[in-house]
Amino acid sequence: xxxxxxxxVRAFAERQYVAPARREGRKQFSIPxxxxxxxxxxxxxxxxxxxxxxxxxxRSRKFLKPLGLEIEKVEGPPSQTSTTVVFxxxxxxxxxxxxxxxxxxxxxxxxxxxxxVASLRGLLRQExxxxxxxxxxxxxxxxxxxxxxx
Numbered sequence: 001x002x003x004x005x006x007x008x009v010r011a012f013a014e015r016q017y018v019a020p021a022r023r024e025g026r027k028q029f030s031i032p033x034x035x036x037x038x039x040x041x042x043x044x045x046x047x048x049x050x051x052x053x054x055x056x057x058x059r060s061r062k063f064l065k066p067l068g069l070e071i072e073k074v075e076g077p078p079s080q081t082s083t084t085v086v087f088x089x090x091x092x093x094x095x096x097x098x099x100x101x102x103x104x105x106x107x108x109x110x111x112x113x114x115x116x117v118a119s120l121r122g123l124l125r126q127e128x129x130x131x132x133x134x135x136x137x138x139x140x141x142x143x144x145x146x147x148x149x150x
Contacts, residue, residue, distance in 0.1 A: 009057035
């Protein structure tokens with residue numbers, strides 16, 4: 001049950017705070033725990049005593065990593081589990097799963113694709129050389145070890 005509640009917190013925060021900040025092109029944004037907690041209590045029947053769960057969900061790796069977020073600072077009491085806590089986040093580019101920060105221009109995308117193909121071509125060339133060339137590689141592919149043992 002607690003797991004589902006944390007998922008609700010993360011989904012709500014993503015929908016109400018992260019997605020709009022990303023759409024607007026902001027590099028930084030904040031999430032006040034009180035607003036998240038109030039909304040969840042009012043709209044989804046979230047248990048009132050689960051403020052620490054809201055705080056923990058908003059600082060969890062399960063929330064930060066997939067969304068490409070880093071916590072810049074946390075305002076609030078030392079326990080960091082209160083409705084007065086405000087998390088300040090920033091998007092970072094180091095997350096390979098987060099492709100929404102930068103959309104490559106067609107020219108850049110073409111160059112990247114050509115570089116990838118050239119790299120693959122080099123790998124294929126090396127692999128074929130190990131078999132003595134393309135024809136030898138094809139002969140090796142066509143061999144049937146079961147048939148050759150008979």
